[in-house]
Amino acid sequence: MIPETDSGYLQRLAELEARVDQARLSPEILSERAAGLLAGRIGCRIDEAHAHLRLLAGQQNTSVASVAATVIGALEIRRSTSLRQVRHSVEEALRATDQEPDQPVRVSAPDASYSWLDVVQQMLNALPGKHIVVVPVRGDDGRITDYECVAVSPGMRDLSGRTGPQLIGMAISTAYPDIVGGPVWRAWADSLTDGHPRSVEPFTYVHIDNGDASEHLLTVRVRPVGPGLLNSWVMHDEQTRLAERIDQTERLGNLGYGEWDLITDTTVWSDGLYRIYERDPADGPLPRAESEALGLPEDEPLRRQAAEEFGRGETIDLTTRALINGKVKHLRAVIDTVRDAEGRPRKVYGIIQDVTARETSRRKLAEVERQLHEHQQDLAAEHRLAAQLQHIVLPIPETPVDLPGLRAAVRYLPAEQASRIGGDWFHAALAGDGSVVLAVGDVAGHGVQAAATMAQLRHTMAALTMTTTSQPAELLAHLNRLLLALGVSTAPATAVIVRWEPATHACTWSQAGHPPPLHARAGVAVELPRPAGPLLGGLAHAEYGTNSLDLAAGDILLLYTDGLVEHRERTLSEGTAPVADLMSRVTAERRDYPLDVLLAGLQRANPDDDTCLLAVRRTDCGNGHD
Amino acid sequence: MQTVSIDVGDDGTLSAVLRGELDFTQAARIVAAMEAAIDDCRPDSVRVDLAEVTFLDSSGIGALVRAMKAADQVNASFVVERPTLVVFDQLNTAGLVDVFGLRRA
Numbered sequence A: 001m002i003p004e005t006d007s008g009y010l011q012r013l014a015e016l017e018a019r020v021d022q023a024r025l026s027p028e029i030l031s032e033r034a035a036g037l038l039a040g041r042i043g044c045r046i047d048e049a050h051a052h053l054r055l056l057a058g059q060q061n062t063s064v065a066s067v068a069a070t071v072i073g074a075l076e077i078r079r080s081t082s083l084r085q086v087r088h089s090v091e092e093a094l095r096a097t098d099q100e101p102d103q104p105v106r107v108s109a110p111d112a113s114y115s116w117l118d119v120v121q122q123m124l125n126a127l128p129g130k131h132i133v134v135v136p137v138r139g140d141d142g143r144i145t146d147y148e149c150v151a152v153s154p155g156m157r158d159l160s161g162r163t164g165p166q167l168i169g170m171a172i173s174t175a176y177p178d179i180v181g182g183p184v185w186r187a188w189a190d191s192l193t194d195g196h197p198r199s200v201e202p203f204t205y206v207h208i209d210n211g212d213a214s215e216h217l218l219t220v221r222v223r224p225v226g227p228g229l230l231n232s233w234v235m236h237d238e239q240t241r242l243a244e245r246i247d248q249t250e251r252l253g254n255l256g257y258g259e260w261d262l263i264t265d266t267t268v269w270s271d272g273l274y275r276i277y278e279r280d281p282a283d284g285p286l287p288r289a290e291s292e293a294l295g296l297p298e299d300e301p302l303r304r305q306a307a308e309e310f311g312r313g314e315t316i317d318l319t320t321r322a323l324i325n326g327k328v329k330h331l332r333a334v335i336d337t338v339r340d341a342e343g344r345p346r347k348v349y350g351i352i353q354d355v356t357a358r359e360t361s362r363r364k365l366a367e368v369e370r371q372l373h374e375h376q377q378d379l380a381a382e383h384r385l386a387a388q389l390q391h392i393v394l395p396i397p398e399t400p401v402d403l404p405g406l407r408a409a410v411r412y413l414p415a416e417q418a419s420r421i422g423g424d425w426f427h428a429a430l431a432g433d434g435s436v437v438l439a440v441g442d443v444a445g446h447g448v449q450a451a452a453t454m455a456q457l458r459h460t461m462a463a464l465t466m467t468t469t470s471q472p473a474e475l476l477a478h479l480n481r482l483l484l485a486l487g488v489s490t491a492p493a494t495a496v497i498v499r500w501e502p503a504t505h506a507c508t509w510s511q512a513g514h515p516p517p518l519h520a521r522a523g524v525a526v527e528l529p530r531p532a533g534p535l536l537g538g539l540a541h542a543e544y545g546t547n548s549l550d551l552a553a554g555d556i557l558l559l560y561t562d563g564l565v566e567h568r569e570r571t572l573s574e575g576t577a578p579v580a581d582l583m584s585r586v587t588a589e590r591r592d593y594p595l596d597v598l599l600a601g602l603q604r605a606n607p608d609d610d611t612c613l614l615a616v617r618r619t620d621c622g623n624g625h626d
Numbered sequence B: 001m002q003t004v005s006i007d008v009g010d011d012g013t014l015s016a017v018l019r020g021e022l023d024f025t026q027a028a029r030i031v032a033a034m035e036a037a038i039d040d041c042r043p044d045s046v047r048v049d050l051a052e053v054t055f056l057d058s059s060g061i062g063a064l065v066r067a068m069k070a071a072d073q074v075n076a077s078f079v080v081e082r083p084t085l086v087v088f089d090q091l092n093t094a095g096l097v098d099v100f101g102l103r104r105a
Helices: A007-017 A027-042 A046-060 A064-076 A083-099 A113-126 A183-194 A236-253 A271-276 A288-293 A297-311 A356-393 A447-467 A472-485 A572-589 A595-600 B024-041 B058-073 B085-093
Strands: A131-138 A144-152 A198-209 A212-225 A228-235 A255-261 A266-269 A316-324 A327-339 A345-354 A401-403 A406-413 A422-430 A436-446 A493-501 A506-512 A518-521 A524-527 A547-549 A556-560 A611-618 B004-008 B013-022 B045-056 B077-081
Touching (some): A027 A046, A113 A144, A183 A212, A183 A228, A236 A255, A297 A316, A297 A327, A406 A436, A422 A447, A436 A556, A436 A611, A472 A506, B013 B024
Antiparallel strands (some): A131 A144, A131 A228, A212 A228, A401 A406, A518 A524
């Protein structure tokens, strides 16, 4: 019964009422519904169900509406009654009426033992918990000698593993010998005598199974029902196990459970909720106002929406943030309400889950994705920069270039993979002394660093040929010193340099760790024998040898970087062979085979590396024609 | 399988075994491992075994040169051993056969 005079509750109720929009059922409608449900469930007539509700209300000293609400609450949970069951129940009810038109089933009639037991068993089937109904067994003198099990809850399984069908009909002295003469035994006799319910406080029950004895702590509530006694059993070690399971579940799921009774204004927290709020259980639950104050102001719209949903009587499910001990926690709350017959909330309970870890990993994932995206953009930017740098430092002439006595064509094949833009370079220009200096080079590595080293080499080379020397070996020695001076971490480089003297037709060349040029004349292409020379930037006192070459009119010389011939599965000479073949073919075909067409026909062997090609032909006269 | 494994013997020799394809993708890692090991151990000599290296590009050659420079810094000798034919070819082209202590095959 609701203590309407409790002003505290009314006030709390008023606080919520503004948000409550629950359809309110009148007591008449409630009892009609309850009677209908009850009649349908146990197979009695509607008017008998009404009578039973009134009887119950009288016994419990409460209103019919209240009993009706309880009945609806208990029976409406089981909604999954199949049509077959309904038909069966209807047929049963009709048959009962046909057979005994003058003796309808009387719900509380103690003398109609068959109907009484049937109803009791049906009630037990619908009730949660573990119950056994016993009836006294009397001797000839009318004294109680034993008790007999007559109805058992369907979920009941006793310590010996017996269930209803095995227990019904058994004598208590056989089923539970330890009960005989004990506190429960006495309570049964007393309840039968005075008709009052009793509770047997936790007592130790010794269970003997196959000679093994085990002790169990039990509480039994005894209520007189008709001629018998309804016993509700609570096994305390089971309760402990259940509590442990709940605790484990709370820990595993970072869950907590809280309850607010509006009538008594008491709040109960589970251990898990104390953990979530990092609060000592000894201090009791955090006052509601304080726990609400922990919520982050940014989440206010979410909380307002939840309050609206609560007002509509809906179950709330929201995730908000709370500042607990200086840490922001993401808490998911599922909040539901127990309402009375008038739909007024009596109890609010919530399951709270700490989902911070999930939220955190979601945020971290988003952050990693963002960084990855940035990194990709960085890579793309680096590639663009390297390509721009290369374009600025190394503009590739689109058509062949004429130099004194020579025609030169250049082709640059960038690496297939964007990030592999490398440090290949070429040089083909008149030197300060009137000679022509031709070169290609390759800086180890890729990207902006390699492109920067390439730029330094190329500009130094151009400057040296104008001011200092045009001799290939001397140029390489200078470049080697330059790279060494740039520091230990500078990647080494390779280069090949050819010097052509237009006046004397003298041709000399040197190399630094670089593949030798290919020389083709009238259908025969060969790799030039290399003078000594280690790569640039590796050795402090590197020395570079010089070879000379007889370059006749119409001869083609090809300078290239190793991307052209270097292959993961082939030796260098295997890589050179197809290039030499092509050069042999074109020089056999005609003396003026277009150089750019020749270069276009060359495919790079290593798609991971960029490749620079410089082809020159000695022209017959100073301004040369192809 | 690791691309590089490094052992330091009691005789002050740092032995490195390199494996697989020594290219752009591996070079930085190898350089870092070799430089760190040489700086830490200050060996008398450094030997690099290339028997299991199947391919060497200019970045891989650069990595070996940087390892050699790191050895020079601590006055350690530096030799490269057992290159395959392809790798020997590469080192020969780079003009490093002599400085790496390799006899011409």
